[in-house]
Amino acid sequence: MTNITYDNLTATVIAATGTDTEPRTRELVTSLITHMHEFIKETRLTLPEFIAACRFLVRAGQISDDNRDEFILMANILGLEVLIDIIGHDGNPQTTVLGPMYRKNAPTFANGDSIVMAMPEDGELTLLEGTVYDGDGQPLAGAAIEVWEPSTNGLYENQDAAQPDMNLRGRFETDENGHYAVRCLRPTNYPIPDDGPGGDLLRMLGRHPMRTAHIHFIIAAHGHEPIIAQLYDSSDEYIDKDAIFAVKDTLVVNFEPASAGLDVDFVVRYDWSLRPNAAARAA
Numbered sequence: 001m002t003n004i005t006y007d008n009l010t011a012t013v014i015a016a017t018g019t020d021t022e023p024r025t026r027e028l029v030t031s032l033i034t035h036m037h038e039f040i041k042e043t044r045l046t047l048p049e050f051i052a053a054c055r056f057l058v059r060a061g062q063i064s065d066d067n068r069d070e071f072i073l074m075a076n077i078l079g080l081e082v083l084i085d086i087i088g089h090d091g092n093p094q095t096t097v098l099g100p101m102y103r104k105n106a107p108t109f110a111n112g113d114s115i116v117m118a119m120p121e122d123g124e125l126t127l128l129e130g131t132v133y134d135g136d137g138q139p140l141a142g143a144a145i146e147v148w149e150p151s152t153n154g155l156y157e158n159q160d161a162a163q164p165d166m167n168l169r170g171r172f173e174t175d176e177n178g179h180y181a182v183r184c185l186r187p188t189n190y191p192i193p194d195d196g197p198g199g200d201l202l203r204m205l206g207r208h209p210m211r212t213a214h215i216h217f218i219i220a221a222h223g224h225e226p227i228i229a230q231l232y233d234s235s236d237e238y239i240d241k242d243a244i245f246a247v248k249d250t251l252v253v254n255f256e257p258a259s260a261g262l263d264v265d266f267v268v269r270y271d272w273s274l275r276p277n278a279a280a281r282a283a
């Protein structure tokens with residue numbers, strides 16, 4: 001029988017893992033146990049603090065549903081998803097976090113179409129266009145582009161019963177010249193949901209909930225690593241203080257006033273560069 005002590009507990013817990021455990025699961029949980037035990041030792045975590053943390057996570061689960069993921073929100077607040085993105089995309093300057101508001105099966109549109117199903121009174125229509133290039137700098141035809149954004153009230157359609165289903169979401173495809181064009185709203189900065197444990201966390205840390213104004217993207221093409229990204233408005237007051245640390249200089253764009261004759265208020269031009277995926281590199 002092992003006499004459990006401060007010094008042997010961590011190794012004893014790790015050694016209890018079964019031999020059939022999947023290797024990656026073993027690696028992740030072994031590291032997690034090691035770091036959590038070290039954390040408790042370093043901070044000398046007390047039982048009331050531990051119970052409070054458990055209750056905090058229980059509340060995060062209780063407030064989550066199909067349209068709200070409080071765990072991703074808190075991971076964003078702590079910079080976890082940004083770090084995973086930086087590592088996972090090997091420093092690609094055009095990627096950032098997905099965020100919790102992505103929905104599959106958005107409607108498909110032709111280039112130049114508008115994803116604005118219900119124009120808010122304070123909405124400013126924007127033409128967002130550019131070219132998708134491959135790893136050799138050649139225009140990429142047939143690349144899939146997904147775009148989504150909140151309305152000017154700061155709410156995505158799935159958070160707001162007043163908006164039509166799938167409002168401000170759309171799927172596009174680059175033409176034979178690799179060109180794409182989307183009509184959308186100039187994005188508005190908005191607070192991440194702060195009425196739950198994520199908001200409590202922000203307040204405990206003396207932080208604000210505001211996200212820099214942004215438009216979400218996924219760009220994908222056969223044989224290439226997809227890009228998950230957001231474009232940020234350079235003039236936004238939160239450009240240097242995004243609540244989730246997701247802004248990269250390379251994703252900041254200028255909303256230029258549209259020239260006379262165009263049906264939009266602003267124009268943004270932005271090009272994307274897709275890297276070949278591992279299979280394409282190996283070929």
Ligand SMILES: [Fe+2]
Nearest residue numbers: 099101214216
């Ligand atoms: Fe967002």
